[in-house]
Amino acid sequence: MTVESSAVLGERTVTPDAQVDRSAGVTAPAGFRAAGVIAGIKPAGKPDLTVVVNDGPSYAAAGVFTTNKVKAAPVLWSQQVLTAGKLKAVVLNSGGANACTGPEGFQDTHKTAEKLAEVLGVxxxxIGVCSTGLIGERLPMDKLLPGIEAAVDALGNEPAHGLAAATAVxxxxxxxxxxxxxHPGGWSIGGFAKGAGMCAPNMATMLSVITTDAIVDQPHLDHALRNAVGKTFNRLDVDGGTSTNDTVLLxxxxxSGVTxxxxxxxxxLTALAADLVKQLQADAEGVTKHVSITVQNAATEAEAVAAAKIVAEDNLxxxxxxxxxxxxxxIAMAVGNAPTAFDPSLLDITLNGAAICVxxxxxxxxxxxxxxxxxxxxVIDLHAGDASATVLTTDLSHAYVEENSAYSS
Amino acid sequence: MTVESSAVLGERTVTPDAQVDRSAGVTAPAGFRAAGVIAGIKPAGKPDLTVVVNDGPSYAAAGVFTTNKVKAAPVLWSQQVLTAGKLKAVVLNSGGANACTGPEGFQDTHKTAEKLAEVLGVxxxxIGVCSTGLIGERLPMDKLLPGIEAAVDALGNEPAHGLAAATAVxxxxxxxxxxxxxHPGGWSIGGFAKGAGMCAPNMATMLSVITTDAIVDQPHLDHALRNAVGKTFNRLDVDGGTSTNDTVLLxxxxxSGVTxxxxxxxxxLTALAADLVKQLQADAEGVTKHVSITVQNAATEAEAVAAAKIVAEDNLxxxxxxxxxxxxxxIAMAVGNAPTAFDPSLLDITLNGAAICVxxxxxxxxxxxxxxxxxxxxVIDLHAGDASATVLTTDLSHAYVEENSAYSS
Known part of the structure; x- marks a missing residue:
């Protein structure tokens, strides 16, 4: 896909010939190795442990995390280590969120980071840590720790390594x-993301790791990540549930040697994140429709987002x-409940180009x-100002109910 | 049911032998007649027009209405006439919400009130007016106005008349x-309500009319209604959708001659309203579970309600x-997203008596x-104060999806 096709998510300019594609991920930028392996955390024997290593020379990093007050142990850990603004590696596991697991759960995260640090000699x-899966259960550390050694043995910088990393989360x-x-300027950005339900990212999505070989100083990296996430991940709303584990790491x-x-x-970065978000939307639980809700001419951008989200979350x-x-x-009912100033007698609603409410x-x-x-x-026009925003969502299908009533996640 | 069994919805004291039952409704109090007829507004030929008449001697009345910014024409009309604090009759139609119908829709409501006033000689x-049904379509006035004459001809004060009135909405x-x-003191309260989806009443439910033969002055009537609705209708949340037409009239x-x-x-009044709300919950769209969410030990009652509602509205x-x-x-994830102060390390969650999160x-x-x-x-204990609140909700079933994707309402 070209960056133009994802422009719906926010205004921005990218060099026209800088294209986003899905042929590779975190290992595309120079200086990164990755692996995804089967550690045995998931009972089904599927890949469940990912490691991404930054081989430098720079280690500048930034992260954004869930706004949920109930934060998983790895979120608390990664927020803490990122105060120093650098990461040499990230370890991510699926098969368990390590949320609501108390001080023991935090110790498990600490041991996970220590194990990877020891094997890498850092x-x-x-070390950043991310987890995803069922809330409230301890992680099987007897499987996770040996899995880290296996993942480090499997590290590589081929596209296949990036794909394995994206798969194991x-x-x-x-x-x-x-x-x-x-980028034609000789640098690149790559990334992966996971998330299909409990997905209304706020300051982050479920889990995403993005790598770059560009030289960007840490304050600019942090600033760019917050802005990009605000325009992309934070404008996806599958079911209104901001998870306990949402994390994006950059x-x-x-x-590349290029400043x-x-x-x-x-x-x-925004173009890349917008593409990942489109992929999250396309694979959302039970999705049969890809719905884009644009609120135009709101008093403020925050009100436009709030009005779009109330429609995105409305089951009717x-x-x-x-x-x-x-x-x-x-839609009129839902917008009328939004914390948004507008005159109902001016409200316009357009569905796939048809001006169905004027x-x-x-x-x-x-x-x-x-x-x-x-x-x-x-497209909802409030005629109350000149701010606009688009939120991506999905429909509520039988398959969503089936998936979420059959699977304890 | 006894009033005790509905005490979950709010603390209050009622004479122990004053029982709520469902054997009658708006015609039980002295001084009221009602009717429900087939006017032909609904294509299927089902009852669709209700009239409730107050024969006095007092005409004191109060109402609470939707907080939705998009208000139906009958809501705007009834709010306006209730500024005088009295009503001699109410006309309600199903088969059309008369919302988003512009000045013409308001004229239709005005003509509806004028027609009933003319027939009754008031x-x-x-005259209060309520409508419910599809948003955005004009009402068939050629059917509605003759229906009013038919309804007035059918008025009576038997239980059957009250049931017909409850049915046609x-x-x-x-x-x-x-x-x-x-009440053993020689007075009574009766009422009906309708509502199954688009049901998160705020200041009111979908539609409800409550009658009483008690002598209560208008300011107290108004105060009692606002308090009772706050503890009952406003604590039901089927799907988070506060409709354009929500109205409760008293x-x-x-x-009765009894002050x-x-x-x-x-x-x-609170006990009566709580029983109506239990009935709304039991008949909600696609319901298979009657769920009661109690948040205990919140900092404020408003925070307890907000935390309970965020769980009630969460699709996961x-x-x-x-x-x-x-x-x-x-549940921990949902509560963590509530605008509620609490320490996650103190959170307790009990499900049907089992302390599953401690x-x-x-x-x-x-x-x-x-x-x-x-x-x-x-039961969710935040350990953050001493305020509590209970919100009633339902599950999200295949039947909810089926009903709301098959029926354009």
């Missing part, structure tokens, strides 16, 4: 999600999307809004 | 919902309830929480 305070995801942006090796201006780096709107039903009354009342006939395909574009 | 400003409801409280005839102390009246919690799955991690971590084994029956009691 300090534990230079999956939970209810059906496909691994990775993307790369190779590691830079500086191995990149902050603005240019941020634009490229989501079941109507599932039914391909252009039920704009439910000036707060009936517009063109429902039959003109064709929602039968997989893509649904909702 | 003023239009003494139904939309996706499966059963009519009414209740009566006959009419008093004074025909009732304000406190006593409010307690009785709701699908787990559907699956009878004691998945407390999802001090922020795993408590008794999941197998000890039996959620296989239709009732699920969730």
């Amino acid at each position: 300090g534990a305070a230079e 999956m939970t209810t995801d059906n496909v691994p999600k990775q993307a790369v942006l190779k 590691l830079s090796s500086g191995a 990149v201006p902050a603005d240019e780096f941020e634009a490229a 709107c989501k079941t109507a999307f599932f039914a391909s039903d252009p039920n704009w009354g439910r 000036a707060g009342g009936k517009g063109v006939d429902r039959s003109e809004a064709d929602l039968s395909g997989p893509e649904i574009d909702v | 003023g239009a400003a003494e 139904m939309t996706t409801d499966n059963v009519p919902k009414q209740a009566v409280l006959k 009419l008093s005839s004074g025909a 009732v102390p304000a406190d006593e009246f409010e307690a009785a 919690c709701k699908t787990a309830f559907f699956a009878s799955d004691p998945n407390w991690g999802r 001090a922020g971590g795993k408590g008794v084994d999941r197998s000890e929480a039996d959620l296989s029956g239709p009732e699920i009691d969730v």
